[in-house]
Amino acid sequence: MITSKPGYLLGRLSDLSDPTRGRILLALEGHELGVSELQSILQLPQSTVSRHLRILSDGGWATSRSEGPSQRYRFVSQQLGDGQLRLWELVRQDLSGSRAATRDRERVRAVLARRHLRSRQFFATEPARWDHLREELFGPGYETQIAFGLLERDWVVGDLGCGSGAVAARLAPFVTKVIAVDESAAMLDAARLRLADQRNVECRQGELELLPIGEAELDLAVMALVLPHVPEPGRVLGEAARALQAGGRLVVLDLAPHERSEYGQTMGHLWPGFAPGQVQEWFSSAGLVEPRTVSLPHDPSARGPGLFLATARKPTLA
Numbered sequence: 001m002i003t004s005k006p007g008y009l010l011g012r013l014s015d016l017s018d019p020t021r022g023r024i025l026l027a028l029e030g031h032e033l034g035v036s037e038l039q040s041i042l043q044l045p046q047s048t049v050s051r052h053l054r055i056l057s058d059g060g061w062a063t064s065r066s067e068g069p070s071q072r073y074r075f076v077s078q079q080l081g082d083g084q085l086r087l088w089e090l091v092r093q094d095l096s097g098s099r100a101a102t103r104d105r106e107r108v109r110a111v112l113a114r115r116h117l118r119s120r121q122f123f124a125t126e127p128a129r130w131d132h133l134r135e136e137l138f139g140p141g142y143e144t145q146i147a148f149g150l151l152e153r154d155w156v157v158g159d160l161g162c163g164s165g166a167v168a169a170r171l172a173p174f175v176t177k178v179i180a181v182d183e184s185a186a187m188l189d190a191a192r193l194r195l196a197d198q199r200n201v202e203c204r205q206g207e208l209e210l211l212p213i214g215e216a217e218l219d220l221a222v223m224a225l226v227l228p229h230v231p232e233p234g235r236v237l238g239e240a241a242r243a244l245q246a247g248g249r250l251v252v253l254d255l256a257p258h259e260r261s262e263y264g265q266t267m268g269h270l271w272p273g274f275a276p277g278q279v280q281e282w283f284s285s286a287g288l289v290e291p292r293t294v295s296l297p298h299d300p301s302a303r304g305p306g307l308f309l310a311t312a313r314k315p316t317l318a
């Protein structure tokens with residue numbers, strides 16, 4: 001709240017003229033507290049605490065939000081103008097060594113410990129319920145989203161064999177650009193529909209054997225469930241490596257070896273899954289280094305074969 005209105009700071013000075021209001025702000029520094037918590041910290045009746053909080057809120061010292069039927073208050077010094085901040089620093093210095101402030105600090109700690117106790121009790125008695133509640137609240141597999149935090153904001157990512165764009169849609173919010181490539185016009189139409197609101201996704205029609213992507217255009221290339229469809233996976237991985245920057249990473253998510261021979265008829269699979277050694281050999285022929293393959297845990301609700309994740313990196317320039 002920055003203002004140059006004459007008399008404004010005098011008004012703010014009177015906000016702090018009562019030591020109780022200074023003690024409230026000290027307690028609220030770094031902690032969000034409810035009225036009843038402030039009551040127990042300041043050892044004052046609710047009406048007194050509420051009256052002081054109203055003055056602090058009106059003066060722009062404290063902000064609040066509703067939580068159920070009650071309000072929680074915060075003191076955010078970054079929101080204060082220069083003059084108001086200087087006033088607070090003077091009052092803070094004057095008050096913080098006082099016996100009252102020292103006792104308040106101890107009681108703030110006790111209040112926070114009591115709050116943490118509730119969560120400790122919950123987790124001590126409900127481990128099984130937590131798994132159920134977590135899925136009910138956030139859906140299955142929400143934790144896999146943590147991995148998206150590893151993506152760099154300025155990256156250009158290739159979703160190679162993008163199909164209907166499900167992977168591109170997940171990646172797009174985290175990076176500068178996603179280039180989604182597929183040979184199928186029908187799949188790309190579906191991808192464009194899905195990705196209509198994601199302006200940083202560019203759909204390009206083309207073949208994985210001759211990518212419509214320039215040399216070193218990508219920081220990361222991903223290929224999900226694509227390799228069983230291509231006659232020469234080694235060639236496709238080599239082409240992906242060409243499109244990567246030095247130091248860029250290729251990530252392949254695909255089927256582990258399986259015996260579902262019907263996939264040849266139904267989906268045009270040419271390969272019955274891939275053993276880790278096979279993929280690593282192709283990585284190495286493509287000039288990729290630091291190969292790693294991890295079998296993914298089987299999702300009990302999924303009917304398909306097991307999956308693996310394989311990654312390797314294009315060497316950095318010497």
Ligand SMILES: C[S@@+](CC[C@H](N)C(=O)[O-])C[C@H]1O[C@@H](n2cnc3c(N)ncnc32)[C@H](O)[C@@H]1O
Nearest residue numbers: 161162163182183184187206207208224225229
């Ligand atoms: C099983 S879908 C996977 C789509 C997507 N990656 C996903 O996880 O949902 C395989 C996709 O690869 C594409 N594809 C297969 N071979 C290709 C090739 N040689 N060049 C370009 N796209 C190809 C197909 O058109 C299809 O959309």
